[in-house]
Amino acid sequence: MATEVATVELEERAKRAESRRGVLIGAPAFLYLILFFALPLLIVLVYSFASRSSTGATILGNWNLNSWIRVFDSQVAQIAWRSLWLASLTTVFCLVFGYPFAYWIATRSDRARGVLLILVMIPFWSNFLVRTYAIRFLMGVEGPVSIVSQALGGEPIRILFTNTAILIGMVYGYIPFMILPLYAALERMDWRLVEAARDLYAPGWTAFKKVTFPLSMPGVVAGSVLVFIPSLGAYVIPAILGGSNTVLLGDYIVSQFLSARNWPFGSALSTAVMIVMLAATIFYFRRGGRTL
Amino acid sequence: MTESTTAGRWSERLLGANGWLLYLFLYVPIFVLIVFSFNDNQRVAVWTEFSFRWYGEMLDNDAVLRALRNTLIVAAVATTISTILGTVAALSMERYRFRGQRSADGLLYLPIIIPDVTMAVMMLLFFAQAINIASHVVRLNFGLGTISLAHIAFNIAYVAVVVRARLALMEPQLEEAAADLYASKWQAFRRVTLPLIMPGVAGGALLALTLSLDDVVVTSFVSGPGSTTLPVYVFGLVRRGVTPLINAVSVVMLVASIVLVGISLGLQRRSGKTSPLIE
Amino acid sequence: MAVLAVLAMAVAACNPADTVDETQPPTGDGTTAETTSAETTSAETTSAETTPAETTPTEASCAVDAVDGDLNFANWSEYIDPELITAFEEEYGVDVVESFYESNEAMLAQLQAGVVYDMIVPSDYMVGIMIEEGLLMELQKEAIPNLVNLADRFQAPPYDPTLGYSAAYQYGTTGLGVNLDVVGADAEASWALVFDPELASRYSGQISMLADPRETMGAALMYLGYSINDTDLAHLEEATALLQEARVNIATFDSDQYDEALVSGEMAISHGYSGNMIVGIDGADNPDQFAYLVPQEGATLWTDNMVVPTVSEHPCTAHTFINYLLDAENGGTLTNWNWYGSPNAASEEFIDPAVTDFYAGTLDSDELEVIEDTGDYEINFTDYFAQARS
Numbered sequence: 028m029a030t031e032v033a034t035v036e037l038e039e040r041a042k043r044a045e046s047r048r049g050v051l052i053g054a055p056a057f058l059y060l061i062l063f064f065a066l067p068l069l070i071v072l073v074y075s076f077a078s079r080s081s082t083g084a085t086i087l088g089n090w091n092l093n094s095w096i097r098v099f100d101s102q103v104a105q106i107a108w109r110s111l112w113l114a115s116l117t118t119v120f121c122l123v124f125g126y127p128f129a130y131w132i133a134t135r136s137d138r139a140r141g142v143l144l145i146l147v148m149i150p151f152w153s154n155f156l157v158r159t160y161a162i163r164f165l166m167g168v169e170g171p172v173s174i175v176s177q178a179l180g181g182e183p184i185r186i187l188f189t190n191t192a193i194l195i196g197m198v199y200g201y202i203p204f205m206i207l208p209l210y211a212a213l214e215r216m217d218w219r220l221v222e223a224a225r226d227l228y229a230p231g232w233t234a235f236k237k238v239t240f241p242l243s244m245p246g247v248v249a250g251s252v253l254v255f256i257p258s259l260g261a262y263v264i265p266a267i268l269g270g271s272n273t274v275l276l277g278d279y280i281v282s283q284f285l286s287a288r289n290w291p292f293g294s295a296l297s298t299a300v301m302i303v304m305l306a307a308t309i310f311y312f313r314r315g316g317r318t319l
Numbered sequence: 320m321t322e323s324t325t326a327g328r329w330s331e332r333l334l335g336a337n338g339w340l341l342y343l344f345l346y347v348p349i350f351v352l353i354v355f356s357f358n359d360n361q362r363v364a365v366w367t368e369f370s371f372r373w374y375g376e377m378l379d380n381d382a383v384l385r386a387l388r389n390t391l392i393v394a395a396v397a398t399t400i401s402t403i404l405g406t407v408a409a410l411s412m413e414r415y416r417f418r419g420q421r422s423a424d425g426l427l428y429l430p431i432i433i434p435d436v437t438m439a440v441m442m443l444l445f446f447a448q449a450i451n452i453a454s455h456v457v458r459l460n461f462g463l464g465t466i467s468l469a470h471i472a473f474n475i476a477y478v479a480v481v482v483r484a485r486l487a488l489m490e491p492q493l494e495e496a497a498a499d500l501y502a503s504k505w506q507a508f509r510r511v512t513l514p515l516i517m518p519g520v521a522g523g524a525l526l527a528l529t530l531s532l533d534d535v536v537v538t539s540f541v542s543g544p545g546s547t548t549l550p551v552y553v554f555g556l557v558r559r560g561v562t563p564l565i566n567a568v569s570v571v572m573l574v575a576s577i578v579l580v581g582i583s584l585g586l587q588r589r590s591g592k593t594s595p596l597i598e
Numbered sequence: 599m600a601v602l603a604v605l606a607m608a609v610a611a612c613n614p615a616d617t618v619d620e621t622q623p624p625t626g627d628g629t630t631a632e633t634t635s636a637e638t639t640s641a642e643t644t645s646a647e648t649t650p651a652e653t654t655p656t657e658a659s660c661a662v663d664a665v666d667g668d669l670n671f672a673n674w675s676e677y678i679d680p681e682l683i684t685a686f687e688e689e690y691g692v693d694v695v696e697s698f699y700e701s702n703e704a705m706l707a708q709l710q711a712g713v714v715y716d717m718i719v720p721s722d723y724m725v726g727i728m729i730e731e732g733l734l735m736e737l738q739k740e741a742i743p744n745l746v747n748l749a750d751r752f753q754a755p756p757y758d759p760t761l762g763y764s765a766a767y768q769y770g771t772t773g774l775g776v777n778l779d780v781v782g783a784d785a786e787a788s789w790a791l792v793f794d795p796e797l798a799s800r801y802s803g804q805i806s807m808l809a810d811p812r813e814t815m816g817a818a819l820m821y822l823g824y825s826i827n828d829t830d831l832a833h834l835e836e837a838t839a840l841l842q843e844a845r846v847n848i849a850t851f852d853s854d855q856y857d858e859a860l861v862s863g864e865m866a867i868s869h870g871y872s873g874n875m876i877v878g879i880d881g882a883d884n885p886d887q888f889a890y891l892v893p894q895e896g897a898t899l900w901t902d903n904m905v906v907p908t909v910s911e912h913p914c915t916a917h918t919f920i921n922y923l924l925d926a927e928n929g930g931t932l933t934n935w936n937w938y939g940s941p942n943a944a945s946e947e948f949i950d951p952a953v954t955d956f957y958a959g960t961l962d963s964d965e966l967e968v969i970e971d972t973g974d975y976e977i978n979f980t981d982y983f984a985q986a987r988s
Contacts (some may be wrong), residue, residue, distance in 0.1 A: 048504075049415020053423070056408035056475055060426050063472045067445035068429065071437060074444075080972040082730050084710065105988060124341060131338040145580050146342065148525050150349045152576045153569035155533045156553050160561065160855070161348035161355075171351075187864075188850050197541075199344070208525055211485040211519040229621035231330060242488070249484035253431065253477065260434045270850025273807045274984045281436045286811055287980040290440065297437035302811045304432040305425055361881045362858050381680060382696060440707065447711035461713050539704050543713055544670045547698040555675035555700035557854045559936070560874040562676075 037069040075295035083288025094295035103279075103296070110276035113190075114259040117197040121205040121254045122247070124198070129209035129246070130239075133216065140214070147206055155200075158269050162199060166192050166268065188270035202260050205250040213239075225270025248312065256304055276300065349573070356566035373567035383568060385545070386552040393463055393530040393538075393548060397470035402524040404471070405478025406516070413486040414477070427516060430476035439540035442469045446541055459545030468530045471542050478523030485519025532572075660741040660914035662921065667912040668920055669694040670716040672705065673699035674902070677719065677768075679935035686922055692915055709733050714909045717916040722901045723812070723971045725764050726757035730971075731879065734763045735906040741917040744924035747944035751961045755901065756968050764903035765920050766941035768933065770872040771960060772898040774815055774891045775857060775879065778802070781864035787891035793844050793866055802847040804866035806859055809851040811983035812969050813898060814841070817869065820896035826967045829975045834982050860888060871900070871920040873938045876956050890956070892963070899966035901941065 047260040050057075097103070132143045150158070165169050166187045173183040186192045216239065224292040240247075262277035271278075280300070283293030356374075360367040377383055384483045408427060412420065430438070443463070493515065497507035513520075532550070539551045551578050660666075675698045676945065683694050697715070699705045701725040709715075709728065720728060728734050739745055743894075745765060752766040774792070776785055780801065790797050792805055807814050816826035818837035828834070857878030868875075875890045882888060888909040904923065906916045922928060930948025933940040939957045940949055960966070972979075 029414075045415060046417040049411050049417045052415070052512025053408050056404040056411070056479070057423055057426065059404055060430070060472065060475060063442075063445075063468055064430060065426060067438075067441035070444050071441045079520070079977075082727050082971065083976070084731055102985065102988065106984075114531050126338070127334055127337045128341050131334040134334075136429075143338075143585065144522075145584075147345065147352050147523070148529060149530045149573060149576060150345045151348060152532055153352060154550060154553050154565055155535075156550070156557065156561070157352055157565050157569050158348055160349040163855070164351060164355075165348060167862070167864050198347075202341075202345075203529065204526070209482045210523045211481055212488055214518050215485060215488040238393040245484045245487035249480050252428075253480055256431050266809065267852075267854065270852065272845075272850065272987060276987050277434060277985065280434050281985070282811075282980055284436050284707075285701060286442055287977050288703065288706075289977055293437070297434050300434065300449075301429065301432050304426060307423075308428055308432070357846075362861060362878055363879060365858070365861055365883070367881070382675070382698065385696075405647070433712050443707055443711050447713070451712065461708075502874070535700070539700055540707060542697065544672070544697050544715065545695040547696075551700055552675050552698050555698045558674060560857060560877055561854070 031056040049275045058309075062063055071294045072298055074290055075298050077291045079279055079289050079291055083149070085290045094289075094292040094301075096167075098295050098299045106180050106274050106279050107276050107300075109273060110259050111195065111263070113197065113261075113275065115268075116194055117201055117258045118297060120194065120198045125202050125205035125250065126209060126247070128202075129206050129213055132206075132211055133213035144207075144210060151203055155263075159196065159200075159264055162196055163187065163267055166195075187268065188272065190269065193265045193269040196264040197258055199253045200264055204253040204257070208249035208253060209243065209246040210245045212249070216242060221273065234311050252308060252311070256308070259304070260300075336363050352566050353570050353573075356563050356570045358563045358566075361562050362560070373563045374571075376564055377567045377571070382547075383549070383552065383564065385569065386547050386549040387572075389466075389546055390532060391461060393466050393470060394528055396467045397474055397527045397531045398524055401474030401527045402465075402520060403470045403491065405475045405523055405527070406482050406520050408475060408479045409482035409486055409516075409519075410512075413483055414491070427476050427479050430473040431480070433473075434478040435534075435536040438469070438473065439537040442472075442537060443540040461541060462546040463546060465541040465543065466538050466546060466548065470534060471538050473537070474527040476531060477526050481523035481526060482519040485516050485522075489515055552561075644716075645950055645967075651824055660738055662743060663690070663918055664741065664743050665690050665692050665912075665918055666682060666914040669912060669915045670695050670697070670714065670910075671919070672697040672699055672715045672718045674698065674719060675700070676935055677902075680933055682923070682928060682931055682935075686919060690915070690918060693870045694919075700766075703948075706733075709907055709909070712909060714911060715907055716910040716912045717906055717919060718769050719902050719904055719905060722755065722757050722903065723969045725903050725905060726971045728905065728907075729758065729763050731751060733907055735910060735913060736762050737765070737906065737907045737920075739918060740945040741914070742921045742924065744921050744926075747926060747929065747942050748764045748925050749941055749943040749961055752901065752941040756970055758903075764905045767897060767902045767923070768873075768936065768938035768939050769901040769902050770939050771892055771966060772808070772869070772871055772900065773893060775860045775868040775870055775875045776889055776891055777860060777863070777866045777887060779887055783805075785889075785891070787893050789817055789895050792848070792869070793818065793821045795842055795843065798844060798847040801866045803849045804864075805848045805869075806850050806852050806856050806867070807848055807869040808856070809853040811979040814851065814869070815979050815983050816898060816969065817893075820893070823895070826896065826898060827970045828970060829972050831978065834978055838982045838986045840984075845986070872956070873936070876953070880952070888970045892960070892965075894965060896965045896967055899960070899968055901936075901968070940964075 052146070070133045073087075074085060075094055076090045076092065078086045078091055078093070079206055080086050129148075132140055132147075135143060152284050165172055166184070167173065168183050168185060168187065170184075177183055220242070221234050224238045225231075229237070260277035260280070262275050262281065265271075265273075266278065280293055280296050283296060287293075339350055355366070356373065357369050357571070359370040362549065408423075446461060446465050446468075450461070453459050489512075493511055494507050497511045498504075500504055502510070534548075535550045535554050538548050539554070542548065542551065549568065553561070556562070556565065641973075652667065667693060683696070686692075687694055699708075699718075702721050705718055705720060706724060706727065709718075710731070710733070724832075725734075739761075742765065745761065748766055752769070753761060755761070755766070758764045774789075776791070778785070781791065785791065789800070792798055792807065798805065807817070812826070815834065815837055818840045819828050819833060820826055821980050822833065822836055822840065824830075824833045824837075850859075852859065856865070856868040857874045859865040860868040860870075861878050861882040872890060879885050879888045882928065904920045906913055906920075910916055923932060924942060926942065926944035927948055929940055929942035929945035932943075933945065933953060934950050935946075936950070937950075937953055938959065940946075940953070946954060
């Protein structure tokens with residue numbers, strides 16, 4: 028009897044020690060983020076209740092809910108919906124093209140894998156703006172792709188300033204964010220499980236659907252999150268390739284802080300976006316079976 | 320890994336095709352970028368004639384060189400620290416259970432969720448206050464330090480996501496086995512866990528580096544005298560018209576990265592280790 | 599969490615503007631560089647040395663050619679000839695630490711938060727805002743004798759009527775770059791090219807407008823006969839409707855690549871700034887094919903200005919630098935390097951004829967307006983522009 032109680036007690040102490048170790052291990056990172064992120068974030072929250080002077084300075088007084096009320100404006104909803112749609116499409120396409128790509132790299136030989144992955148990242152070590160301009164140049168009516176297609180007897184391409192152009196540019200810009208986590212997950216794949224499925228006479232596709240894909244889920248989830256969330260706030264690529272014909276959420280928020288100099292509204296809008304995104308991420312993770 | 324574990328022959332071909340097409344897709348704009356760095360014209364897209372003019376001008380242009388230097392310093396510091404911090408955060412979240420873990424999770428996702436400009440504004444305000452409070456004791460200023468601190472803040476989150484994806488797939492049994500063999504926690508970490516998560520850590524580091532090299536909005540708000548970075552400088556050029564000078568700078572950066580990576584891979588191969596991107 | 603919230607409120611509640619005074623360094627650089635100029639008197643030099651120690655120097659007391667330490671200079675990228683900087687450093691024995699920014703608003707945010715610069719180069723409307731926010735130091739005109747070199751138009755600009763806080767750096771206009779092969783050699787210099795439905799439909803999909811709310815809404819306002827600084831909401835709604843109709847023909851709102859798009863043939867009509875147009879057209883295969891038109895209904899005259907923030911720690915060096923750049927020959931060197939319009943009347947003989955020809959008659963034009971900040975009304979431009987585009 029006594030020994031059983033003692034064992035339980037020991038177990039609990041061990042558990043608490045484990046838990047404490049967990050906190051200690053992560054402490055440097057968590058403390059850093061609390062100091063250099065959470066604390067500044069509270070400033071934004073405070074600003075969302077402040078008011079704007081006639082020259083656009085923020086008055087930390089005259090607290091009000093005006094900015095928050097405006098967040099629910101129909102114009103905001105329209106802009107948000109457009110950005111949501113773009114982000115979803117971007118994520119889907121990144122997944123569709125990125126997954127086979129990550130799979131392919133993960134199944135190459137030891138020596139090739141590292142090189143192939145780094146080759147993916149290298150284009151992104153050039154300057155973002157110049158890269159986007161180069162893409163714009165390629166898509167132009169007078170650009171090289173257009174010239175080639177005309178030489179082949181076809182029409183000049185009219186992609187620039189369309190939604191297609193924006194999507195191509197977005198997929199280009201965000202696909203590494205999908206590939207890296209997917210690779211990290213797939214590389215760890217226990218291929219013996221797939222082999223076992225084949226031994227059990229499962230055709231290739233079934234083996235993939237029932238074994239590989241589910242096992243790579245953490246990578247899929249991580250990649251989707253890393254693509255969807257930033258692309259929700261993207262506005263530079265859409266502006267350059269899409270002609271600024273429509274206003275996206277990222278652009279709208281930036282303009283509140285810069286050209287409109289309405290920091291309270293910008294703060295309220297950003298906070299609202301963050302709350303929604305955080306809730307959505309939590310929901311997505313719960314569905315995916317991971318903890319959050 | 321034998322042939323029979325991957326899909327059949329034709330799907331193998333499809334995968335390969337997809338791979339190479341994607342590389343094409345990624346590199347064609349880079350090719351354009353490189354070609355136009357040799358353009359003699361002031362405007363990028365109008366080809367005049369071949370010349371090394373912009374490379375010469377780049378070497379002469381102190382402002383650009385200093386911006387490049389600043390970018391590299393910040394990127395190096397931010398990547399290193401954020402990779403370490405991001406990894407420990409990931410370990411803590413995936414291998415242990417503790418109270419307040421839900422909040423920690425939220426905290427680790429917020430830097431990814433927050434709009435760039437919002438983070439820029441809040442870091443500016445925060446640093447301004449911090450510098451003001453600290454001024455009673457020590458005289459601080461905005462500069463490479465504040466930029467690095469801001470970069471680390473958002474990079475930690477990205478690194479953590481990648482490493483966590485990796486950790487989620489590892490069975491704890493391996494580490495338990497190490498414990499059974501009387502390995503200390505540190506030994507188990509160093510010899511079992513770390514090598515196993517290396518691809519995740521390296522992937523996270525690559526991501527952090529890329530983010531740091533390209534950051535504009537946050538950097539422009541928290542930089543100080545003499546600490547302008549290259550992406551901010553380039554964005555400022557837009558107002559005046561971007562010249563092929565920046566193409567030349569990009570090409571130099573690309574070549575430098577490739578050389579660095581090539582050297583590090585070569586060194587590792589020589590020392591018998593394989594790339595950190597594989598186990 | 600609650601503790602953090604309270605802490606944050608306390609932190610946030612300290613108005614950064616107020617704390618600027620407290621961050622004044624106890625002493626300036628201490629050293630005053632000896633200048634080669636014979637005009638410096640030792641008495642005035644020592645007074646310059648003690649100025650930073652006093653609280654809130656909104657006014658500097660500097661002698662001509664006096665320097666009080668290194669210059670902390672924030673400017674737009676590629677906007678000044680590096681040789682001018684080097685020459686200044688050598689002549690006055692100081693270092694110039696350059697920083698670069700990419701938007702007026704980012705610079706404003708930094709100033710409001712108390713980041714220290716000695717001299718910056720904001721645009722006209724921003725100067726007005728900064729003056730009202732009390733962010734700028736009153737210039738001591740005795741230290742800047744070359745101020746007289748400025749052309750008449752820049753001696754009393756609307757955003758700084760007494761020229762007490764700023765001195766013009768470079769200027770330009772905003773107009774329409776056109777491809778004469780498409781619009782015809784006799785195309786009228788008018789906004790109708792964009793806003794007249796019948797005329798614009800001939801160039802449908804080949805028109806590019808700026809993504810700047812004030813400029814583009816302003817173009818619509820001016821076409822309708824109103825001022826670019828008009829503060830009547832009804833007029834703004836008219837302009838919004840006009841722009842929405844014109845969108846059928848407008849391919850893109852672009853503030854970056856408009857001149858490249860024009861010269862490469864992608865666009866036939868590009869709304870843009872003169873500074874880029876002149877360079878872009880000059881670099882074209884056939885420059886005569888293109889022209890830059892300043893619409894007769896009205897166009898923007900914009901100026902970038904040299905100002906000294908109140909947080910400046912070396913105001914005397916800043917004054918000297920401003921004076922240096924306003925020198926006739928230096929003004930010429932500056933313009934010849936960046937090909938913008940020179941506000942310096944005395945520099946004309948030193949400037950490349952290509953530039954003087956391009957801007958000939960500009961300063962005498964009555965139709966040019968300067969964008970001014972409209973206070974509480976300002977926010978409407980951004981909002982309505984967003985509306986016009988959605």
